[in-house]
Amino acid sequence: MAEASARVPVEKTYKIYIGGKFPRTESGRYFLLQDPKGAVIANICRGSRKDFRNAVVAARGAFAGWSAATAYLRGQILYRIAEMLEGRHDQFVAELVLQGVSKRKAKKEVDATVDRLIYYAGWADKYQQVFSSVNPVNSSHFNFSVLEPTGVVSMLVPDDSGLLGLVSNIAPAIVGGNTCVVLASESMPLCAISFAEVLHASDVPAGVVNILTGFREELTTQFASHMDVNAVVFCDSEVGVAKSIHIEAADNMKRVISRVDTRWTDDSAQSPYFVRDTQETKTTWHPIGG
Amino acid sequence: MSVIALPIASALPDLKRITPVDEVGVNERVARFQTRSIKKESKIEALKTVLSMIDLTTLEGQDTPGKVRQLCQKAIHLHDSLPDLPHVAAVCVYPTMVGIARAALGDRGINVASVATAFPSGMSSRKIKLEETRTAVEEGADEIDMVISRGAFLQGDYHFVFDEIAAVKEACGDAHLKVILETGELGTLDHVRRASVLAMHAGADFIKTSTGKIQPAATMPVTFVMLKAIKDFYQETGRMVGMKPAGGISAAKLAVHYLVMLRETLGNAWMTPEWFRFGASSLANDVLMQLQKQATGVYQSADYFSKD
Numbered sequence: 010m011a012e013a014s015a016r017v018p019v020e021k022t023y024k025i026y027i028g029g030k031f032p033r034t035e036s037g038r039y040f041l042l043q044d045p046k047g048a049v050i051a052n053i054c055r056g057s058r059k060d061f062r063n064a065v066v067a068a069r070g071a072f073a074g075w076s077a078a079t080a081y082l083r084g085q086i087l088y089r090i091a092e093m094l095e096g097r098h099d100q101f102v103a104e105l106v107l108q109g110v111s112k113r114k115a116k117k118e119v120d121a122t123v124d125r126l127i128y129y130a131g132w133a134d135k136y137q138q139v140f141s142s143v144n145p146v147n148s149s150h151f152n153f154s155v156l157e158p159t160g161v162v163s164m165l166v167p168d169d170s171g172l173l174g175l176v177s178n179i180a181p182a183i184v185g186g187n188t189c190v191v192l193a194s195e196s197m198p199l200c201a202i203s204f205a206e207v208l209h210a211s212d213v214p215a216g217v218v219n220i221l222t223g224f225r226e227e228l229t230t231q232f233a234s235h236m237d238v239n240a241v242v243f244c245d246s247e248v249g250v251a252k253s254i255h256i257e258a259a260d261n262m263k264r265v266i267s268r269v270d271t272r273w274t275d276d277s278a279q280s281p282y283f284v285r286d287t288q289e290t291k292t293t294w295h296p297i298g299g
Numbered sequence: 300m301s302v303i304a305l306p307i308a309s310a311l312p313d314l315k316r317i318t319p320v321d322e323v324g325v326n327e328r329v330a331r332f333q334t335r336s337i338k339k340e341s342k343i344e345a346l347k348t349v350l351s352m353i354d355l356t357t358l359e360g361q362d363t364p365g366k367v368r369q370l371c372q373k374a375i376h377l378h379d380s381l382p383d384l385p386h387v388a389a390v391c392v393y394p395t396m397v398g399i400a401r402a403a404l405g406d407r408g409i410n411v412a413s414v415a416t417a418f419p420s421g422m423s424s425r426k427i428k429l430e431e432t433r434t435a436v437e438e439g440a441d442e443i444d445m446v447i448s449r450g451a452f453l454q455g456d457y458h459f460v461f462d463e464i465a466a467v468k469e470a471c472g473d474a475h476l477k478v479i480l481e482t483g484e485l486g487t488l489d490h491v492r493r494a495s496v497l498a499m500h501a502g503a504d505f506i507k508t509s510t511g512k513i514q515p516a517a518t519m520p521v522t523f524v525m526l527k528a529i530k531d532f533y534q535e536t537g538r539m540v541g542m543k544p545a546g547g548i549s550a551a552k553l554a555v556h557y558l559v560m561l562r563e564t565l566g567n568a569w570m571t572p573e574w575f576r577f578g579a580s581s582l583a584n585d586v587l588m589q590l591q592k593q594a595t596g597v598y599q600s601a602d603y604f605s606k607d
Contacts, residue, residue: 058598235597236598236599261602
């Protein structure tokens with residue numbers, strides 16, 4: 010027997026990420042991920058609505074702690090995520106290449122992702138100043154408005170940008186103190202799960218980010234209708250999907266945030282307004298004088 | 300063969316001769332109860348049954364008459380937008396709140412349960428415990444939840460505990476007596492079984508796992524051991540005794556697992572609020588959320604259900 014073939018290859022099992030753990034889907038269903046030539050890359054969990062439900066429970070549980078964390082701590086943690094991702098640069102490039110992205114583009118995408126995390130880490134203790142205000146009112150009140158995170162955000166992240174598109178949506182939501190449940194790209198899910206490992210090593214509290222893999226068609230309704238979700242983000246414009254998300258989201262008046270047609274590699278895909286999308290404005294009337 | 304009517308409090312059996320509990324076996328059996336798949340109509344029926352068995356509880360030092368009235372209001376109006384809901388079995392409060400709960404509930408068929416006997420520690424003299432019990436009953440309590448003296452039990456003073464339960468039972472008069480074993484302080488399943496047998500022989504109408512003040516509170520293995528003790532007691536004496544797991548059961552799914560365990564251990568005769576109760580404060584809302592989910596198809600949020 011040739012010596013080179015003596016070692017059994019160790020393949021990675023891609024699982025989902027809920028509440029700081031990496032379980033398999035409770036449904037026991039999987040789908041095959043193939044490379045552009047049709048060769049099988051991996052079995053991917055086909056997440057179910059119960060996985061989603063469990064993830065929302067985890068996200069809700071994590072919200073109180075995460076939203077109460079100081080802006081400085083959230084910024085530090087986002088910076089830490091960037092550092093951890095940088096250290097795994099080559100792994101993410103290899104995964105993108107495996108899923109059909111050219112090596113040059115893959116490198117650019119990982120670089121841009123790290124930079125995007127740093128960008129939002131910087132905003133952590135600044136967006137409040139930019140968006141809060143003291144308001145002129147015609148009475149003896151000191152009237153001011155400040156931002157508060159909206160709560161649990163469900164996200165249908167872009168299908169054609171497996172890493173950058175994912176992180177460009179997660180980062181502005183969590184830097185603002187929200188927790189989230191994310192449905193990874195259906196055609197490029199590998200980086201999402203590896204990114205969960207990065208989160209896991211970055212002091213992000215369990216449940217703040219939860220990542221599922223599975224079929225968009227099956228889960229979109231759940232992402233939009235769950236009463237314990239406060240905002241839903243979507244990025245792709247399949248026919249009729251936007252309308253149905255708006256209808257399902259109306260029951261508990263979720264914020265519906267459309268990021269369709271965003272060019273994720275562009276600088277226009279990062280902005281403090283992305284943070285504000287998942288914030289609520291609280292206005293206080295404080296009596297003064299007489 | 301006819302069943303001979305026994306006096307409620309029989310003699311204390313020799314607890315040292317009680318069969319030891321096989322802990323590994325209990326855990327395996329309990330794990331099996333959690334694999335049953337209960338869907339659709341059966342699930343809705345199970346959830347409604349759970350609801351009807353709840354003792355809606357508030358046992359805080361910070362309880363006020365307002366808080367108790369609010370809890371009673373919750374017991375009467377669980378979630379009015381869902382039709383055909385059963386009401387909870389009882390509202391469980393401290394003795395000082397019994398009168399307030401009684402007045403708030405009226406005669407809607409919801410019982411008032413009161414803890415007594417120096418709950419939760421049980422560290423007081425018998426005289427005071429009996430006085431407290433009588434007061435609660437006079438104020439209108441239909442059910443009394445007493446605690447056993449765990450210290451005495453653990454040092455082997457079984458007769459003391461037996462006599463105490465029998466005395467409280469007598470003080471209860473017509474009120475039902477639930478005996479809290481506080482299994483979290485008993486240490487082993489053997490102790491749990493011994494305490495169960497002791498309490499039943501001393502005249503308990505119900506045996507109850509916990510006060511909710513000590514961790515661990517109710518667990519499925521502990522409840523299973525107690526259910527088995529009830530079964531053996533029934534076969535031996537012909538008297539049915541009820542079961543109340545309390546503390547730590549806040550998920551509807553877990554409550555349904557308990558129902559499965561009840562059904563497969565004691566059978567249908569025990570599947571009513573008369574013989575089985577859940578002591579819980581947040582379970583009711585989780586059950587209501589599941590029922591609403593079944594009705595609408597949409598997962599629910601605690602934001603839209605009244606707290607008390």
